[in-house]
Amino acid sequence: xxxxSTAELLDSLGIALCAFDAQERTVLWNASFxxxxxxxxxxxxxGEPYSHNLRRFYLERLAPEDLPYIxxxxxxxxxxxxxxxxxxxxxxxxxWLRVAVAPRPQGGQVRVWLQVGAQGEDxxxxxxxxxxxxxxxxxxxxxxxxxxxxEAATVMDAEGHILLANDRFLALxxxxxxxxxxxxxxxxxxxxxxxxxxxxxxxxxxxEDVAAALRDAALFAGAxxxxxxxxxxWLRVAxxxxxxxxxxxxxxxxxxxxxSESELRASEQQLRVLAEQLRSETQRxxxxxxxxxxxxxxLLGELSGQPGPHALLFIDLDGFKAVNDQAGHAAGDQVLRRxxxxxxxxxxxxxxxxxxxxxxxxxxLPHCTEAPARRAAGHIIAALQDRPxxxxxxxxxxxxxxxxxxxxxxxxxxxEALLADADRACYAAKRAGRGRVELAPAGGQVSPxxxxxxx
Numbered sequence: 001x002x003x004x005s006t007a008e009l010l011d012s013l014g015i016a017l018c019a020f021d022a023q024e025r026t027v028l029w030n031a032s033f034x035x036x037x038x039x040x041x042x043x044x045x046x047g048e049p050y051s052h053n054l055r056r057f058y059l060e061r062l063a064p065e066d067l068p069y070i071x072x073x074x075x076x077x078x079x080x081x082x083x084x085x086x087x088x089x090x091x092x093x094x095x096w097l098r099v100a101v102a103p104r105p106q107g108g109q110v111r112v113w114l115q116v117g118a119q120g121e122d123x124x125x126x127x128x129x130x131x132x133x134x135x136x137x138x139x140x141x142x143x144x145x146x147x148x149x150x151e152a153a154t155v156m157d158a159e160g161h162i163l164l165a166n167d168r169f170l171a172l173x174x175x176x177x178x179x180x181x182x183x184x185x186x187x188x189x190x191x192x193x194x195x196x197x198x199x200x201x202x203x204x205x206x207x208e209d210v211a212a213a214l215r216d217a218a219l220f221a222g223a224x225x226x227x228x229x230x231x232x233x234w235l236r237v238a239x240x241x242x243x244x245x246x247x248x249x250x251x252x253x254x255x256x257x258x259x260s261e262s263e264l265r266a267s268e269q270q271l272r273v274l275a276e277q278l279r280s281e282t283q284r285x286x287x288x289x290x291x292x293x294x295x296x297x298x299l300l301g302e303l304s305g306q307p308g309p310h311a312l313l314f315i316d317l318d319g320f321k322a323v324n325d326q327a328g329h330a331a332g333d334q335v336l337r338r339x340x341x342x343x344x345x346x347x348x349x350x351x352x353x354x355x356x357x358x359x360x361x362x363x364x365l366p367h368c369t370e371a372p373a374r375r376a377a378g379h380i381i382a383a384l385q386d387r388p389x390x391x392x393x394x395x396x397x398x399x400x401x402x403x404x405x406x407x408x409x410x411x412x413x414x415x416e417a418l419l420a421d422a423d424r425a426c427y428a429a430k431r432a433g434r435g436r437v438e439l440a441p442a443g444g445q446v447s448p449x450x451x452x453x454x455x
Contacts, residue, residue: 014114015032016113017030018044020110021108022107023108024049024051026044037093039056039059040057043056057077073212073215080223084223087099087100088220089116089220090221091219096116099112100112146165151168152165152168152172152252153166153249154251156185161183161184162181162184162186168251172253173193186249191210197230197231198230202230209226218237222241233253233255234258236254237250237251288340290354291352292356293356296362299352300419301415303366304412305411308408308410309368310367311364311365311368311372311406311408312362312365313422314360315403316403317339318401319397327391327393334391335391335397336355336359339389340361343383343384346379350366351365370407373405374437377405381403381435381436384400384401385435400434402434403437403438404426404437405425405437406439406440422440424440425439426438
């Protein structure tokens with residue numbers, strides 16, 4: 001039977017159906033769905049994200065004071081939608097509805113809603129609350145049964161007033177005696193605990209979590225939820241509703257689990273930061289902070305297939321060996337960092353400066369023809385020769401540069417081939433007298449004509 005036929009069959013039984021695809025978009029629905037959820041009539045449409053469906057649902061049911069939390073309620077509703085495995089029950093438009101879910105073979109899910117109620121009860125109205133004396137909690141064998149349970153447990157009437165609670169519940173919520181429960185709802189008990197919490201910062205931090213639990217999640221019987229308590233404590237509460245309108249709940253302390261989850265998230269975040277730092281370090285030169293050869297290969301691979309021309313300037317410093325020989329490698333490192341800073345000031349927006357290693361640098365000029373590339377190279381040479389590089393020791397050295405230019409683009413050329421061509425051109429510039437620019441055309445033969453050093 002296809003999905004449309006199934007929807008029509010369920011319609012004849014008064015069962016609502018709505019189907020969603022793997023991207024959580026609405027596929028189809030039946031008339032009973034619109035009867036139980038009239039806010040969707042005339043608005044729901046094929047392809048609508050489930051989150052939009054939820055927003056209308058909550059706009060229909062939320063009190064004005066709860067509207068500031070609507071985005072959180074929607075987020076929690078999406079989580080229930082994605083994780084639901086068992087049916088749960090909730091009230092909407094005065095009806096109690098049980099919702100169940102089944103996966104679709106092609107991805108997504110089908111959800112069905114059945115109106116439920118106790119036998120002989122008007123299923124179009126909320127179950128009548130159990131009458132409870134305001135000052136006396138019922139005492140019976142049920143109390144002993146609760147005490148024999150392994151978890152904190154409560155029984156509540158249809159309005160949420162606590163009728164029975166075991167000792168584990170009192171200890172878990174820090175209540176001195178059962179007298180503290182008289183006439184109180186579960187929500188009031190939790191709110192009093194937070195009102196008495198000593199740290200205002202914690203109250204403010206957990207306000208949305210408390211609202212999401214008490215004003216929304218607790219209304220879906222059969223769908224466990226998590227609730228924060230003062231002192232960085234967390235509880236997992238599983239509410240269930242009986243046919244007579246009463247509800248019962250099991251409460252478990254999951255503080256240790258939540259702390260472990262928090263520590264795990266913090267560790268994962270730290271690992272992500274470290275991984276990013278490591279990735280950055282593997283792509284950058286440790287001495288100058290510039291991009292390194294690995295990053296250059298990636299950049300050249302991306303640019304070589306794009307329409308050009310682009311220009312690669314291979315820069316080899318002139319006179320740098322004297323720095324290391326006369327002042328030592330620490331002084332050489334100082335000069336290299338200052339050369340990198342001076343070269344950076346020569347770049348246009350979009351240009352990239354790379355340190356290959358030693359005293360070799362590369363500048364990549366995207367969308368640059370021969371004449372502008374030669375001018376840029378000349379400007380770099382002039383900038384380096386403009387003034388000496390002063391060291392912290394008081395010594396100073398003059399350092400120049402020879403530059404080989406290689407144009408590329410419009411075809412896939414290996415990065416190593418581009419670098420080799422530009423390196424040969426740079427070597428030719430050194431042989432021709434240093435402080436010069438040489439052009440290497442595709443194929444690696446250096447142009448016989450050297451440009452002047454002036455920009």
